[in-house]
Amino acid sequence: MSRRSLLLGATATAALGAAGLLFRPMSSSRAAEGTFEFTLTDAEWKKKLNPLSYQVLRHEYTEYPGTSELLYEHRAGIFACAGCDLPLFDSKTKYESGTGWPSFYQPLDNAVGESTDTKLGYPRTEVHCRRCGGHLGHVFDDGPQPTGLRYCMNGAALQFHPAAG
Numbered sequence: 001m002s003r004r005s006l007l008l009g010a011t012a013t014a015a016l017g018a019a020g021l022l023f024r025p026m027s028s029s030r031a032a033e034g035t036f037e038f039t040l041t042d043a044e045w046k047k048k049l050n051p052l053s054y055q056v057l058r059h060e061y062t063e064y065p066g067t068s069e070l071l072y073e074h075r076a077g078i079f080a081c082a083g084c085d086l087p088l089f090d091s092k093t094k095y096e097s098g099t100g101w102p103s104f105y106q107p108l109d110n111a112v113g114e115s116t117d118t119k120l121g122y123p124r125t126e127v128h129c130r131r132c133g134g135h136l137g138h139v140f141d142d143g144p145q146p147t148g149l150r151y152c153m154n155g156a157a158l159q160f161h162p163a164a165g
Helices: 003-023 042-048 051-059
Strands: 077-081 087-090 112-117 124-129 135-140 150-153 158-162
Touching (some): 042 051, 087 158
Antiparallel strands (some): 124 135
């Protein structure tokens, strides 16, 4: 085995391991910590949610980029929590970030909470539903004006309610 083959193999293995960390369910959930207005037992959450939404909201899983139908939702309306139906984002704040996840530059007032996530080895700002504690995604400071923020959300954590009329 050549040195080049060994290095390429090691690099590929490391990359696959990093990808596995990003897209795997986490063993513990921040959503399980603390007290929230809307609570269910784990069994009730499993019954209420589809399997992907359950993993995202309750175990901080990240859906694969480009897989959410909500990525392509452009009608006027409200994006709400798939767990408790709390309105989270107005469609007016949605934009195409090119990341593969539904992105918004601003949540509705009193809709989300934030915490520090270090699961990838560096701090990121995790975004969760204020009412049920469900994991929604992360917020980054590379978004458009007027806020400069990119709320990069898992579509499986959201549901869309079109505007009336």
